[in-house]
Amino acid sequence: MTYFKQILRFAIPYRTYGILNIICNIFYAIFSTLSFIALIPVLKVLFSSEKDVEYYEPVWNGISNAKAYLTDTLNCFIVETVESEGKMYVLSYMIIGIITIFMLKNLFNYLAMFFITFLRNGVLKDIRNELYDKTVSLPLSFFSEKRKGDTMARISSDVLEIQHSFLSILELIVREPLTILFTLGAMLFLSTKLTLFVFIFIPVSGFIISLIGKSLKKHSDKVQKEQGIFLSIVEETLGGLKVIKGFNAEKAFSNKFKASTNRFFDYSNTLLNRQNLASPTSEFLGICVISVLLLYGGRLVFIDESLQAEMFLAYIGLAYNILTPAKAISKANYGVKKGNAAAERVLEILNTESPLQDKSDAIVKNDFTTNISLQNISFKYEDEYVLKDFNLTVPKGSSVALVGQSGSGKSTIANLVTRFYDVNEGEITIDGIEIKDLKKESLRGLMGLVTQDSILFNDTIQNNLLIGSENATEEEIIEALKIANAWEFVKELPKGIHTNIGDSGNKLSGGQKQRISIARAVLKNPPIMILDEATSALDTESERLVQSALENMMKNRTSIVIAHRLSTIQNSDVIVVMQKGRIVEQGTHETLLSKNGAYQKLVTMQSFE
Template sequence: MENKKTKAFDLELFKRLLQYIKPYRLVFFGSLLCVIGLAVFGVLRPLVLQEAIDNHVKVQDYNGFVMYIIAMLVLLILEVVSQLLFIYYASWLGQSVVKDIRVKLYNHVLRFRMKYYDTSSVGVLITRTVTDMERIADIFGQGLFMIFSDLLKMLVVAGAMVYINWKLSLIAFVTMPIVLFATKIFQKYMKRAFEEVRTEVSNLNSFVQERVTGMKILQLFTREDTEFKKFKDINERHKKGWLKTVWYNSIFFPIADLLSSITLGSIIWVGGLMVVIQGTATEGNLFAFIMFVPMLFRPLNQIANKFNTLQMGMVAADRVFKVLDTTSQIDDSGSEVATEFKGDISFKNVHFSYVQDEEVLKGISLDVKAGQTVAIVGATGAGKSTIINLLNRFYDINDGTICIDGTDIKNLTLQSLRSQIAVVLQDVFLFADTILNNITLKNDDISEEQVIQAAKDIGIHNFISSLPNGYHYNVKERGAMLSSGQRQLISFLRAYVTNPSILILDEATSSVDSYSEQLMQDATDKITQGRTSIVIAHRLATIQQADQIIVMDAGEIVEKGTHDQLLKVENGYYRNLYEVQFLKAEAV
């Protein structure tokens, strides 16, 4: 029994795809009507020609012959109009279906938990959302309806041939099983080849996307030649995948054309004998069959060709539906809507691991009072940033509880939880858009006037105004037109304008110049006033005024207290960190 991977056609997958046609039933059936018109009008032309030759050419009836020529012209016009309407509306249907699937896919991907992105390739997701979608559109524009049209035309042509002369028809039908068998084998191997092609396309997209993003690192470490060789290897595999499809095409289509030519030659020879010697066929019959044979065999070739398109679309659809079927969303079953937090935060015996059986947090408990500024310090990998990820529910904890104002955060809706928490990260991400849109993220509830006033409040209005076009300055991809310090200032403003109940600063001043750091320190003093704030920092000088400092090591809280209290702890973890940093500063 064939498995799903090698099956020539996956009917269940196709049925699922057809569900997206329901909103466009009228266009779908209109396209089918055009397909029927193509088959009927195309077959009628040889029949009209037969009548013209047998009843008017042989008897030299000029007026009657002209009428049949006009009839053939009308049929040709009707066929052209049907084809025009079919091509337009079939393509329109394909793009409409793809639009709906792409919107559903993107909406689905937006809600994946961070763990999914930790283990998934961005290039592959881009391929699913963009390239694979175009292949799905081709199912309707070039695959499904064209196959149906060709099959219908073949059936109508076969019926007409039998009706006109069943003996001549047998000659054409003898070679049909051979062509059908070759088509079935061809379809099976093309399915495998296209799966390989799609895999290599994903690999290629992923590789290029990652290298372009990290181009500075490649050039800094002079890895251009090495990465170029890797690219050539991937590109070679991509080429080989495509060459398999070319090889199968180069075998199948010449065989089909050869059988078509042999059949046509046999019909002309046998039909000629029947007309001249036996008198069991007419000249009109022979001319009609000469037109019918290409109409019978050409659709077979086209079906195989369009089946290639259909196969590529089905492979793409399978990959897209696998993403749609992925259940990697954070459970958003909470029903309570948080309009505003006081800011009391409580972690109770919280355990968490990114990888199973490798705990990052080992039963931590901490309490943050409303309005307090709490600093978290510790070595890299101690679990500081993990606390932020868990508070925003980017990941769900393994055990324990996290509460805000006494309510378990799992009981809150994700939207209301995250809308009350603002985060300023060390690695600021800016979109290729204006400063204004990067601050508001196109939130209609935040006006430009509010942004300008907020910028003045935290002391960065002059910096933004000094840029070309000010708040409408386009920072380009990932904010490349700004320095790291400037990007951080934009991130501070983005957090401030949302007026959050809880503010989190994650290493926000760790890699900026002294001028930007002073601006950020002033901004920090402003935006932390009157709200609960959690500050993660390596530089202890920035957190000495914190109401509480939490010291972490290897996923556990090892010390708590104020700056002065922790300095009094003999051989304390914080005291050692402080002394090391300030001894280095004095040495410099």
């Protein structure tokens, strides 16, 4: 129930629908009970002659005598009306009454479901929205070891499981217990002795069903985790189809996927078979009790003559009326266990506190005036330090290039300056203000980012660029494309900037995608630009166009350039050579060449590539 309470907060905005649902369920439970009670006078009219009906004037002697008073009132009404109007007249009105009761019962049943629909779907919507917002807000480190498919499964199927299981309880909490309560009240009114058997049935049934469902949460958790695994395989397959086909790995990936779906098959069978056992078990137990009631009730009718036949028939109907809500409650018990597993996975993300939270007094900074300073910073992703006692100052308006072998910590600098990760030691400041004291949105608003992998979205060129500046005009978009050397090919596309570029921009070449990424950064027009190996994945011709675009973009801006190809950074104000998280050399291109050190070695190696 701990998880249920946490999920319940999402229902608070829709409490009006919940209250209306409760009211409708109360009326449904009342009319559900009355629908069987209403059969008593009909049966009395159908199977009794006037002389068979004991006829006493009703006398009210207090609540303890209510049954006798109501029985006498009914008998009096039947005898007098039959004498004056005839049996068919009385029967017709009683049938109209029964139809009215059943109509009201089903009307309130529909209204209860109508109102709960808004609550269930509203909670589903709000959980998904909060889960998505939380997913976007959590740091990159949270997802470094998680499968994308697992996160997708939590947002889709796990949330849906919460809706089906937990939120059905909101309805069952009122509807089914009240139906049982009112029905038991009517049964006690008709026969106290017979009702004792029903009181024995409910706890016995509940105990047996609870024994069946104890392991449901464990099996449900396995099903949901496996669903995340095969969604991840699908996502990886779609993203790597070229490699899979190029290496003839279709069979290997097919076997991997089939192994996952086979496990899902086994887990699902175990889970559903146990779940499906609830309904027949509760119904069988109910029929067993009704059989005992028939034997004992028959004795009361035929031998003791302490119970009238029509009342006994209505009583049996009421006893059977308990089975449906009892089955629903037993299913709900299973639902809670399945919902617990789903809620645990969803709440794992929702309850995760981001280590990169803004401080309560975080500063909003809209300009950049002096420099970026990295002072004695040390950082590790896991156990081993990637950067150790690293110091670097980037003055406003200058271009600083970071070069070095793979793994030397170049891209880590970009991740730390943009505060995708926090440093373990030391501090990073902008204009003397530590970036931890700035609002993340404000910090990143000062920066434009162009990465090695051109991250584009399945949308038009215009909408991809508007991520940089959502209120930009078409003229500003076209100007940004011109600066990025992208307008020449964009204007030739069928719909120009309104052309959809496909999943990850795959309708474009690598160089075209990179120039669109640069145009997006240009449109944002930030004072600080971070280029993380923006040309390393391009051919020579594309590199030349992209490099020209980068030079256009970096004019009058502060730039941190992470480069693999040294030809792209020869004009930088300062080149920083890194090895194993430390600076080994820094200076201009000419200065570093004259030292004949690590930079010279890198240049020589690349000249033979």
